[in-house]
Amino acid sequence: MYNVSLNENGLTFKEIEKKIYKMVCDEACNVLKNVLEALDKKLLKERDIKVYRNKGLKKTCLRTIMGDVEYSRRIYQFELEDGKTATKFLLDEYLGMDTIGNVSINLVETILTNVSEVSFRKTAENIKTMCNQEISAQGVWNIVQTVGEKINELEKRKIELNEKGALKGEKEVPVLFQEQDGVWLSIQGKDRPKGKNRKKELKLAVSYTGWKLRPGSKKEYVVIDKTVCASFNSSSHFKKVAEATIAEKYNVDEIETRILNGDGAKWIKASCEDQDIHFQLDPFHISQAIIRKVSDKKRTESLT
Template sequence: MVNGNTSTATIFSLLDGIENFNTLEEVILQIARRLLVAVLEALDDALMPAKPKRYRIAGFRYRTITCLYGDITFKRRLYVKATRKKKRGEGRFLLDEALNLRQGKRLTGRLLKLAVSLATRLPFRQAAEIMAEAGMGQLSHMTIHSEVKRNGLEQKGLQEALRNKLFVSGEEPQGKKKKVPALFIEADGIMIPLQRSKQERIEVKVGIVYEGWIEKGNARHLKNPRVVMGIYEDGEQFWEALTTEIARYYEIDEKTIYVVNGDGASWIQKTAKEQLPGAIVQLDRYHLHRDIRQAYGNETARGLMEILAKGQEQVFLDTMEALIEEAPNRKNKQQRQKVYDYCQRYRDNLLDYRLRLPRQLEGLKLYGMGVAETTVDKKIAIRMKKRGMSWSEAGATAMVALLMLKANGELAAWLEKKMPQVEKNPVKVIKEKKIVKEDVEAWLRKRVPALVGPEAGTDWVKYTLRQLTRISGAIF
């Protein structure tokens, strides 16, 4: 609240030359940028008396960073430590160190968070254009790409570290864990195009782990789903990564029932049993029905699936085999033979999991499974495949790691942790608070060189910045 020392005319002088709210907003952003520059340079002044021993000032250097207000350029002192031979040593910027400004990096923490988050939704060029249109500085798409790659590869490294701890060192992830009677797992993969590689495509493996289903009205949702996705050397690595994710949130109990659903890929149907002994693995109903329909026709496929639903897998296989000879042509006969061989190979995985449970799961309604393909489409394909784009292997690995965080609702929190934290000096803070109580306007004049510097006579200082200092003083 403004007291009597500040007149209405003083406040409204800020509106001189303002045509509408949009121009007012732009003026305020300009003021914010200039004020931020002034404060940064004032902080650099304040750090000078505390420079390390044997360091001398080697002059000023300019730096441009992009923050939420747009691009700002400021100068700060370069400190150099001379060696005994009086040669220049490594330079330091005390201001950069005090504010944890990353060397050679242009984006500030909050803008980094926004840029990376936006890039998981849109191509890099579009992300850069949108940020520029919003007045957040002129970022190149390559800048955003490099930040995505750096952050994504770091996240992938953390995932690999957890996997290695569990499967190499035998160290289980720490933290509060649940004990559940069953976990449902769905797996699928998607091929994405590569560039500058001997391989044309590479597979992203995806898994979804959930505790069951929740009914809300007429809708049904997965209960506590978690997504695991990545580019792995083989199926074994994928299942190790998925098991690691399970170990982070659930107690590993021999009584826990694992149900795995997936298409006919061997890394799902075969490797899942090797990595999760005792797991109930089933062929995904959608893919199975589709393959049979293409080979045998709609009506026959419907009848075969009804036989299978009754738990009669041998009748199902015998019927399929008998119908091979009734194929209308040689090509269709080969197609039917191929589908039959596929079903015969995975005959233990043919029946619906609900017919194979070792015990009844009390309090848990059971439904058919098959959400993996939709998850792949929504979480990966839209961003990485459907716009005709191609990736380097490192770039794809990084993006998938960030998309995994996003799918689990953890991207914003993880990027927040990545933001540089300003180290505060308690003595300085207390001292400055005392100064503020004595004379706010004087403190601001002292800390904002523009009020007494070469720009002191410009309109923005005379009619805007000075008024802001007076208003601030009145408010405090």
Template structure:
């Protein structure tokens, strides 16, 4: 019943998007069958594919339903099921995870499928971390100089403090006062 309800909701949203789309920008190329494995079983539904032109003028095919819903699925696996897979493999081997997930969801999930989902999640996490690292800024400050080493003719800084974060440069002095 939950699968049928989910199918109806998805197809209703697809109908709504078809009516509201900019027809000059998105040309309806018909419906395509698809499915997604969820924690309550596999949901089969139809969604429309649209042809559009990218900024460089090339043709592209898009599913407005996926864009609208922010659907993030890995292959035919829902985000919720992918999360359950990730939690399971943190504690168990792939084969044991596959057996437990198959019995609890009523669908066949192989050890290889569990491995594939885990690899895809790893790739996504790595790319998100790379973006965060690009945003990160570092700030180093020192209290002063070592007076004894200064007498020896060597300049050495003391009381080094390093801050790292996502703040702009104006936010760092405030953190230094914590």
């Protein structure tokens, strides 16, 4: 297994490193295969045979951060309360198996981390190098879309629950500070806007209950109890998402004062409509407005 010929043409440290890395990843895939199949046998013996009927083995391939793991697990048939029959994999249930198709969550997270920093094509190259995986730029895009759809479904559900008054956060605070801003990002692939402007605004909202000095610093502060949400959707949708996110965590009936800081954009001010929220320009934009409006530099310095 570890025999690497020293007579190979052009053998370099870089190539040796890659060979060994692939060997280790391939062996890790074999270990994971054995662990999964051993657990599946354990569940076969320990299951309630009156409830779960063994319907045989099913082969599958799971794409992981180590490479493709091919293994077999048993599928079971059981009866629902209404008398109908259904099937499940006890191994998946036991391990809380959460995947996007046949892609493990660890690999999905690695892909998402990459794609937030580099292009789909570069992400595909990075995944091939780091995760012993073959994936195309289109494959990366497909995973991003699937995750986005799931997030969108969760947001819609959260909004619906909040509109019904079903979101009742337990945390009680007298004052809640909020900040909202927009960041214009260049969009990749099929989602990018048509025309010259290839950018789209990502709306961001942060809420917190206060601030404290950063450990080891005398001037820098960090916020306390920070909650964040973000969306590319319309301002009306974002307003609902932001409110639902707050209602999910806080008992909004007990909040006496809410202060929203922002740059004065219409969609940010609209967040205060029909609600008892105090809007104020954040310090940066206050200073910016003073510098733009006051020509006397001495007066500007005293005001800022």
